[in-house]
Amino acid sequence: MKTHKTASSTILNILFRFGEKHRLKFAFPSGRNDFFYPSYFERGQVEGYQPGMCFNVICNHMRFRYLEVRQLVPPDAAFVTVLRDPALLFESSFHYFKNVVPLTWKLSGEDSMSEFLRDPWHYYDPDGINAHYLRNLLFFDLGYDNNLNSESPMVEARIHEVEARFQLVMLMEYFDESLVLLRDLLCWDLQDIVYFKLNTRRGSAISQLTPELYEKATNWNQIDSKLYRYFNATFWRKVDAYGRERMARDVEELQQENEKMKRVCIEGGQAVDPESIKESDMQPWQPLGEKNIQGYNLKNNIEKRYKRLCRKMLTPEIQYLTNLGANLWITKLWSHVRNFFGF
Template sequence: MPSLRKPWHSMAKALILGCLLTGFLLLFYAYLAPLQVNMADPQDETSCSSPPTLPVNTTEGSCQPKMDIVFMKTHKTASSTLLNILFRFGQKHHLKFAFPSGYNDFNYPTFFRRSLVHNYQPGDCFNIICNHMRFFYSEVHSLVTPNATFITVLRDPAHLFESSFHYFGMVVPFTWKLTGHNKLAKFLQNPTQYYNPQGYNAQFLHNLLFFDLGYNNELDPRSPQVEEHILEVEQRFHLVMLQEYFDESLVLLKDLMCWELEDILYFKLNARRASAVPQLTGELYQRATEWNQLDALLYRHFNASFWRKVEAFGRERMAREVANLRRENERMRSICIDGGQAVDAEAIQESSMQPWQPLGTKTILGYNLKKRINQRHKQLCRKMLTPEIQYLIDLGVNLWVIRIFKYIREFLRW
């Protein structure tokens, strides 16, 4: 009889979980369905008309830090690290964030609408918008002052695809039929055999950057619309950062926003364990690039414009600024991090420092805060090391959907 306990235990667990998931999905759909609106019918609402937020205690004629910023948070591009920088800056200057309600994104993958902002009232103005969304320029622009700074970050499309494939694979159902040790390689041998553009979460595996920026990720790369969209991004965004040159990107951001060095200090958040997945080979890299051709065209354009900005900034000046940033980051690492480096999830001692993990795995690294930190740096260290979900809660966001997912995960470990 004892030998039958485990199978019955598993069956009961699966049955209860199935009922919970079904009920949750029905509830979730009922909550989100009213938000599915026709993008061709703009809302008749008052746009933000407040003057830009001015800094305090600035000397006349000196560079004044800019306070109004929109960060179009793309997926798997070191965006969580940049998000932490914006959270800290907003707290430091008591700025007003536009946050979603219930979850950590604005109803992604549907288009952003101003009504998705928690407690939004017509005419509301915000200093910082920075959570995941599918970009809809006119709606976002209506929530900030006319001179707000728009930024985003891109990543080499092949490496972005590889990261997205492994991070989101469990929630993209059409990939479940893939077999073998290296499912990514099998997918790239013949993507159209497995890919379904209408499939649930399909956007994560095809031209994800193009999709996040609000465009059709299934366009023919030869379509004139592709170039039009790329030029539109260039017109709307004041700075397009590159994940591969993150430090250089932050130096350009600091210069653009007239911020201080402390404002752009960071530890790498939401990083994946290096051994979690095999690296792309030369052939697979080419296949991944070809499969994500729209993103490749986008990246190629902004890679060139990025280095033009670096040239205008000055190569030698850039080298000095990057060295200063890295030196200060290392100093903060020695002050803040127990052991000096990121560790696996199982080794993280505080639950408040546990990063959100992809479904079915624990490949995202986190940090342990040193027990003894001088009073001057104690608060800054904790903020720099706090993962996105916990930081949002600290900022007062009610993540009720995240809490439900957490309860389901805890049940799975029952």
């Protein structure tokens, strides 16, 4: 379940690579890069869907609807999602989506987020276009009412529902530990979870939250805060069950492998601003009116054994999705040709 602004694009790249490597069957959105978000997910939104079809991987943005997803995957499918500190998520979402949320257009100046948090109800309309990006976005993505009273017993009930449905709830703040738990859950190898950070903003575009703003953002997103606190506790219980020392060793091993791949793949060893990206295929999507999302340049003369992996690890989400969709179409066409000619 791909949540917004939680490093989920990086996780998506991991899933795309694993699925492609093992020729798994993806449920892709029909003609889009999301499942008609922010509408609720429906099976009919899947490309080529017919009743009774079963898929190995569903991982594009959606507003979650458990029973619809459940009908598309095997009985033993693993349900996984990722959360982020709600105050930090709010900061990221506010700036990333501000040009598609009319509620923020009333705000002016460089400190518009501070102005919003000074008196949120002066600006916020629960029924406003794309207003969900401004309050309890995690709860909304998981399919629930993000404008519930935070003291309603329904909030706790929904949190327990998430726990019952998802085998693993990862935390962005403990990303490497989360990937180690994911590898353990799915019986993967270390190479399956190596990664580069994708879809990240340049440092100068990130607002530094003062303690006062952090508290205001946390209180404004009180439902997400309850959700996060609950799964922070369950996360560390899973780490304890895995073993703290074992976890530390595995995290170190993952980080060493990531550093090795940086040296192998990335020119300069780090992300660059969009205007410095040389290949158009490596250009990440930019939010409306902004050019803050960084990307990478591939090294020249990469060893042959790493060339394919390096390119895939660095390919932005939309381009990778497009490539996988094209490969799916070619596979379908070839299957029809084989059936027609009987070979």
